[in-house]
Amino acid sequence: MEKFSFLFHFALFLFLLCGVSFALDSINPSQSISDGRTLVSKEGIFEFGFFTPGNSTNHYLGIWYKKIPVQTVVWVANRCNPINDSSGMLTINSAGNLVLSNRNTSTVVWSTSLSTQPQKPILELLDSGNLVVRDEEDKNSETYLWQSFDYPCDTLLSGMKLGWDLKKGLNWQLSAWRNWDDPCPANFTYGVDLEAKLHTCPQIVIRKANAKFYRTGPWNGLTFSGAPELKPNQVFDYGFIFNDDEVYYTYKLKDNSVISILVLNQTSSLRYRLTWVDSEQKWNTYSSAPRDNCDFYGKCGANGNCVISGNPICQCLDGFRPKSQEKWNLTDWSDGCERINPLSCLEKDKDEFAKFTGLKLPDTTYFWVNKSMNLKECKAKCLSNCSCTAYTNSDVRGQGSGCAMWFGDLIDIRYFQSDGQELFVRVSRSELGKGLIFTQINGRADKARVVIVTVVAVLGGVSGMLLLGYFIFRRRRLLEETVSQNSDEAEDEVEDKDLELPLYNLSDMAAATKNFSDDNKIGEGGFGPVYKGMLKDGQEIAVKRLSFKSDQGANEFKTEVKLISKLQHRNLVRLLGCCIEGKEKMLVYEYLPNRSLDYFIFDQKHGKLLEWRKRFNIIVGIARGLLYLHQDSRLRIIHRDLKASNILLNGEMNPKISDFGLARIFGGDQMEDQTKRVIGTYGYIAPEYAVGGLFSTKSDVFSFGVLVLEIVSGRKSSSFHLKNHGGTLVGYAWNLLKEGSSFELVDGYLRATSHLNRKEVLRCIHIGLLCVQQSPADRPDMSSVILMLGSAAEMPQPEQPGYFMKMDSPSRYDHLPAMPESSSTNEITISQLEPR
Known part of the structure; x- marks a missing residue:
């Protein structure tokens, strides 16, 4: 029995001496973490140690979900400084700082910098996924000298903050991995926009490098106006906190057994929420952004409204017209819209406001908020300032309160079939007199103009009924006309008058292709051969020559000319012109x-x-x-x-x-x-x-x-x-x-x-x-x-x-x-x- 007791205690001594840490949730300066050894949070939710992502052979120090079979890394220390073998080691130095070093090269790969030196530092992995350094002598276990939550990577966990610590100068933002094998930050970041006034209606922005790529719209007390899918739910509570020290968004899971995270990815679907379904052993995606083309920042330019069900999806706000009709016709909406009639700002010709509903509110870069004003006072305030272009409630809770005003162009607006907010856009009184009304026809937002008749107070009941009947009749006719026109729309779009391409002479094409030499032939399609050529100005071209034998080519030729002349996209071939001479029909493309x-x-x-x-x-x-x-x-x-x-x-x-x-x-x-x-x-x-x-x-x-x-x-x-x-x-x-x-x-x-x-x-x-x-x-x-x-x-x-x-x-x-x-x-x- 004494021999057994001796062997047991000796084995336990060796276990502790070797520093095996797979069952530990913390270490002190006398211990370390090397490749193959990990910390595990108390409830076994998270694990901290070295890992290799995807197909990479590089080694990184990070945190991941322990019980999920699909490797899901939520935080990485040495994101851009990988170790190319298993020689990494994490230690706590005498100042209490974490130091990740490469033992083979004796170099420091990554480290922390504490402002206060602890007496007895300890590194601990919490069940929240937060890796913290604290002083073991401090009785307040939640006083952290350093925490990984202050340095997010691509994942926002429950309890983390997305925003700014203005006192410490910390920017809590997500940054996407470069790719599945490389956690180094790429082009995309997701965080609270500081261009707007911090303590008013903050918004969250995805940036590609320094340019805005996607915007949630401003916080309105309940949600973000451009993210109406964020609603009270059974999975998590959420909120936006802003005071003198901090401005941030956060969420908290209602059930700790549920795993739900917010992730920023280097893909077309940048930001998405994932929830782990244990019974199916997979992640389910519940929301993502950008969700469609109207979510891309400034899709329709200044004073444009993006309607995803519209055709085209970009429309000018009431009282505005395309700044460049030519570009607008080519579906290039970048120039946006300009006013049809200028604003007056004179007392005798006061401007009015067109009311829009279901909108993602404009960018808040040029923006002003007063929390104490009501909507009536807000309108008067906006009218008194010639630079004010729109207003609405800043807080939609209850009956709505507060005043939010915009100055200059209105950028990044979109329409929602449901949800969204009201926006009152300033227009010239002469435009409002035209009676701009929004109707919904076949799920598409269309503008209808009706004659506004002033009804005086003494109008009798019969006259009122006649007037009401007139409006109903006009609206019904409008619906019928719009629906009947839909079937003819396509043909109208490709009338011959729409052809605005350069016409080349047959002699020019023959000269460019060396008289259609076989040496210049680069392919042959269903309608005839394709030749490489060069115009007199040195531009290389590809000429598609319609075969004389083709009995189906004439109509298709006409279709292609009319279609491609209207299409402009980086992934569509560009049509430069055409040649129609006698029986010859040719298309002239950019040469690829x-x-x-x-x-x-x-x-x-x-x-x-x-x-x-x-x-x-x-x-x-x-x-x-x-x-x-x-x-x-x-x-x-x-x-x-x-x-x-x-x-x-x-x-x-x-x-x-x-x-x-x-x-x-x-x-x-x-x-x-x-x-x-x-x-x-x-x-x-x-x-x-x-x-x-x-x-x-x-x-x-x-x-x-x-x-x-x-x-x-x-x-x-x-x-x-x-x-x-x-x-x-x-x-x-x-x-x-x-x-x-x-x-x-x-x-x-x-x-x-x-x-x-x-x-x-x-x-x-x-x-x-x-x-x-x-x-x-x-x-x-x-x-x-x-x-x-x-x-x-x-x-x-x-x-x-x-x-x-x-x-x-x-x-x-x-x-x-x-x-x-x-x-x-x-x-x-x-x-x-x-x-x-």
Whole structure:
């Protein structure tokens, strides 16, 4: 028994001597943390130690959730100073400071700087996720000499503060990781905006470098006017605190067993809230920002209002007009809007105010607040100052109180179908007399002008009823006229008078292309050959020459000219002009030196020039171009022939969607159409279009999904079945996903590279399969695709894709022509097929 007791105490002594810390939540100066040893908070919620993120081999010191199998790091000490091996060690020096050093090089990697030296310093990891240094002699256990909560990374935990400690000069802001493998801060930060008056109506801003990228709108006592989704809920309480010492937003979880965090990410979906679902062992995303194109800062320029359901999405406020109508027509809204009539400011011609509801309030850079004024006093105050352009309540609790006034241009306004706030915008009395009224027609905000008739107090009941009837009649007629015009909108947009492109002579085109020499031929599409050329001024061009033999090209040529002349986006090819002379019809484009995407991804030699990062950027660029066509352009465009050969690449390998000959325009709120003339390219056409002639934005989404799978795999969808016993590329990808072997789909060259982001590749395959689902309703829209491309959040599982069956078996799809395997630029299109 004595021997056993001796061995037990000796083992315990060795345990303590070795400093094993996986069960400890704190250390003192006599202890240290080296690679492989960790601190664990008392309840086992958080763990602190060394880790390697993603595919990186670098070592960082940080905090993560211990019980969550998906590595979720919430704080990193040495964000931009990684240790390239396991030689890192954290100690507490004689001054009580934390010191992270590299034992191999004897260099300090990271350290703290305490203003007060503790007698007995201790480092402790709390169950809140806060890593703190305190004095063990201090009886107040919550008096911290240093805490990680004062130096946020990309994650806001319950109880953390987002804002400013004005007394200590601390800026509590989130900063995104550079990428999944590198926690060093990137371009994006998320914090309280100090350009506005601190103690009035603070707002939170995402910045890209120093420029505003997204804004929540000012705090109104209940929520942020631009984030109406932030409401009282069952998960957390929230609030905004501002006093002489601090200005910050914070939230507190109602149930400590719930895990919910706010994260800033270096993606298109920058800020999002995640909640861990233990039963499903995954993170669920409950809100994100920017949520759509109207959330991007200043989308519609000065005095513009962004209406996401509108077409176009940007509209001028009442009393304003586009500053540059030409740019506005090209969906370039950056110049914003200017007043139609100047303000008077004279007592005899006092200006008035147009009332708007459901708005995200303008930027508060030039802003004034008085908490004691009511709305009537606020209006009088604004009228008395010629520089005041708008006003509203600063606090919406109860009946509303306080006065908020804006000066100068009104920036970053958007409309919400529900929620939002009132805003009273100053306009000339002459404009208000026109009777500007907002109505909702088919979910879109439209402006209607009606005649305002002054009703005097002595007006009789019968006259009043007649007047009321007149207004009802006028409004009904307005609704009927607007709805009836929607179906004609698309055709009106492409009348011949709208053509404003340079016209080139045939002789100029012949000279530019060396008389259409074969040496200058760079490709051939469904409508004819494409030549490289050079104009007299030295500008390089690409000339698409319509084939004389084409019996379908004239209308498509006209469509492409009219469409592309109106479209301006970095991921769409730019049309410079056209040539129409005799039977010759040509389109003159900007010249893109790197040809088309199929030249690279379907060729083993050229494919090696496209490493994964370039391929991923191409996928994102194509998605952004499609989003512009489907949602952000002045017209809603369905491309109908998206494929690898129609994606051109510029000198930096940035993608540009081309060839709009088959595109269709949708007007108003039209979402789909049907045709008996099915046109497109085999391998990319959505099943509902090939069989029933139905096409919509979801048809393009299907083509995009196929394209994503081709970019990842390096295999051509249209010829895949010839090599694989009738199976399709999407079917092959689907089977691999079900087997958990999706990585086998990846191009062999990419799989052999050392810097491949495996998680990103698998995410793209998953997104591709979501896009090619059999039912159009199941497919995501392009805004959701872009969010998924940039987010680490859990995605839904895809349903069975279209064309899943083997193509060599008898089926209703047998009438689709096969694609010659050798072709890369002259792909066969499907045309004039009658649905069975």
